[in-house]
Amino acid sequence: xxxxxxxxxxxxxxxxxxxxxxxxxxxxxxxxxxxxxxxxxxxxxxxxxxxxxxxxxxxxxxxxxxxxxxxxxxxxxxxxxxxxxxxxxxxxxxxxxxxxxxxxxxxxxxxxxxxxxxxxxxxxxxxxxxxxxxxxxxxxxxxxxxxxxxxxxxxxxxxxxxxxxxxxxxxxxxxxxxxxxxxxxxxxxxxxxxxxxxxxxxxxxxxxxxxxxxxxxxxxxxxxxxxxxxxxxxxxxxxxxxxxxxxxxxxxxxxxxxxxxxxxxxxxxxxxxxxxxxxxxxxxxxxxxxxxxxxxxxxxxxxxxxxxxxxxxxxxxxxxxxxxxxxxxxxxxxxxxxxxxxxxxxxxxxxxxxxxxxxxxxxxxxxxxxxxxxxxxxxxxxxxxxxxxxxxxxxxxxxxxxxxxxxxxxxxxxxxxxxxxxxxxxx
Numbered sequence: 001x002x003x004x005x006x007x008x009x010x011x012x013x014x015x016x017x018x019x020x021x022x023x024x025x026x027x028x029x030x031x032x033x034x035x036x037x038x039x040x041x042x043x044x045x046x047x048x049x050x051x052x053x054x055x056x057x058x059x060x061x062x063x064x065x066x067x068x069x070x071x072x073x074x075x076x077x078x079x080x081x082x083x084x085x086x087x088x089x090x091x092x093x094x095x096x097x098x099x100x101x102x103x104x105x106x107x108x109x110x111x112x113x114x115x116x117x118x119x120x121x122x123x124x125x126x127x128x129x130x131x132x133x134x135x136x137x138x139x140x141x142x143x144x145x146x147x148x149x150x151x152x153x154x155x156x157x158x159x160x161x162x163x164x165x166x167x168x169x170x171x172x173x174x175x176x177x178x179x180x181x182x183x184x185x186x187x188x189x190x191x192x193x194x195x196x197x198x199x200x201x202x203x204x205x206x207x208x209x210x211x212x213x214x215x216x217x218x219x220x221x222x223x224x225x226x227x228x229x230x231x232x233x234x235x236x237x238x239x240x241x242x243x244x245x246x247x248x249x250x251x252x253x254x255x256x257x258x259x260x261x262x263x264x265x266x267x268x269x270x271x272x273x274x275x276x277x278x279x280x281x282x283x284x285x286x287x288x289x290x291x292x293x294x295x296x297x298x299x300x301x302x303x304x305x306x307x308x309x310x311x312x313x314x315x316x317x318x319x320x321x322x323x324x325x326x327x328x329x330x331x332x333x334x335x336x337x338x339x340x341x342x343x344x345x346x347x348x349x350x351x352x353x354x355x356x357x358x359x360x361x362x363x364x365x366x367x368x369x370x371x372x373x374x375x376x377x378x379x380x381x382x383x384x385x386x387x388x389x390x391x392x393x394x395x396x397x398x399x400x401x402x403x404x405x406x407x408x409x410x411x412x413x414x415x416x417x418x419x420x421x422x423x424x425x426x427x
Contacts, residue, residue: 001025001171004076004112006101008035008066010046010145010249011117011138012082017051018149020058022174027073028066039066047316047342050146070108078113078168079105080136085118091256093121102128113164116187119194119254121261125158125187134159134168135187137194142248143314150175156183158190195261198254199272204239205246206278212242212423213285222423223405242423244322244377244403245282247311252276252320282422283325286403289420290373293399297418301372301397302335307364308378308404309340309347316343318350322403323377331356339367341380365394373399379406388415 001024005016008030020026030036035045042056058064065072073079083097098118105114106129113132116125125135135158140148155177159165165184183193208229212222222242230237246252255272262269294301311321318324323338324347330336336358340347344360351358361367364386368374374395376383384406392398392415400412402421409426412419 001078001167002076003027003171004029004073004079004105004109006030006073006079006081006105007083007097007118008039008045009082009084010048010142011140012080013039013044013046013055014048014051014140014145014149015080015082015117015138016064017055017058018146019171020064021054021150022171024063024171026058026064027076028064029068029070029073030066031068033068036066036068039064048145049143049314054146070104073105073112074109076109076112078115078171079109080115080117081105082117082138085120085253085257087253087256091260093119093253093257093260095120095124098124099128102130106130113159113167115168116191119198119250119257120191121257122188122191122195124191126160132161132164133187134164135190136168137190139194139197142317143312152177152181154181154183156185156190156193158185158187160186192258195254195258198250199258199275201239202246202251202255202279203271203275205241206275206282208240208242209245209282209422210278213282215423216425219425219427221426225423242405243282243379244286244326244422245279247320247322247324248317249319252279280325283322284329286322286326286375286377286401286422287329289422290375290399290401293373293401293418293420297397297399299372299397299399301399302333303371303396304330304334304336305367305371305374305395306336306338307340307367307374307376307383308380309338310343310378313378313380316346318343318346321378323347324350326375326377327351327358328354328356331358335359337361337367337371339364340378341382365390368394370394370396372397373401375401375403376406377403379404388412388417392416 003024003026005012005028008028016026016028038045042059044052081101085093114130115134115136125133157165157168215222226240259269259272309323339361398417400417405421
């Protein structure tokens with residue numbers, strides 16, 4: 001099928017490249033010429049493992065082409081809107097990019113099935129007044145987005161006409177998604193499925209972080225608590241990893257957006273309000289663990305090492321990252337040196353915009369050397385493989401604040417390290 005993709009950000013480029021890999025003729029559109037030129041050269045403007053190889057292959061085999069001209073979408077049978085929906089200060093989603101894309105499509109290809117893939121508040125798709133509207137939410141996780149697309153755990157399509165929904169599902173036919181994992185509904189319900197999914201996952205993380213904070217006070221270990229909970233098939237073990245809090249471009253934005261929708265509908269979303277509050281405070285809790293360690297060791301330390309800046313491993317995305325919340329607070333009175341395998345440049349841009357300057361290291365060893373404490377915030381594989389003895393050898397004071405609980409507290413203590421881990425309350 002001939003497919004158009006409007007927007008070549010994270011969702012749009014992954015979607016377009018993967019549809020091309022499935023054999024469809026894909027035209028990706030973006031208003032930023034620099035991105036268009038990069039894509040046509042087989043260069044991804046975003047970091048996502050495995051994506052660039054697929055992009056190069058499909059550019060070479062002429063199944064994918066990028067453009068800035070809406071006229072190039074005039075023959076597309078299905079056009080996906082994959083533009084950003086950034087939050088306004090109120091938490092409401094900014095839908096201006098979605099509406100602009102819809103208007104342009106109506107002018108150039110009014111008969112196409114227009115599928116909103118951007119995450120939008122319930123009712124948005126129908127409000128665009130398209131001839132053939134549909135909604136197909138994305139469920140891609142940064143770092144494994146290509147795999148998520150190629151092996152989806154469910155497909156959701158919202159459309160007013162059954163034949164339009166069937167045509168959208170046909171795009172995914174080669175993936176052989178079982179019928180019981182496919183949902184066809186109306187666009188508004190499809191929109192809410194996406195919001196509800198992200199809000200629930202955010203709530204699950206905030207819940208286990210609250211349990212972690214209780215564990216620290218009563219002498220329990222949240223990792224064991226989470227394992228015991230996760231063995232219950234009704235709960236499951238995923239997203240029960242206590243830590244410094246969730247971040248990224250989706251959870252915070254989507255939870256606030258659905259809260260805004262609820263309030264507009266005259267409903268007070270008390271659980272969602274708590275989800276946001278717990279998560280914000282969790283990053284500050286990591287700082288409290290560090291200051292408690294200083295007090296216990298009678299150290300007036302000022303030099304802090306931060307390991308990990310991205311909101312999660314295998315991405316360079318620092319949007320709403322716990323590390324940045326922590327750094328913004330620590331920078332008021334501490335000297336900070338940070339390391340991350342790939343997210344340093346994005347961090348610099350974010351912090352310097354706020355007038356915050358810190359030191360950055362080329363590797364984790366340089367970052368740790370002669371610092372008074374280390375805060376591990378992102379669980380990159382290379383950090384998991386750091387021998388614990390290196391913390392003892394490199395730090396001026398062997399204080400390790402494990403914001404993701406990746407090390408063994410018992411092993412750390414055996415190595416002479418003053419260890420504080422989120423949710424570890426044992427003496």
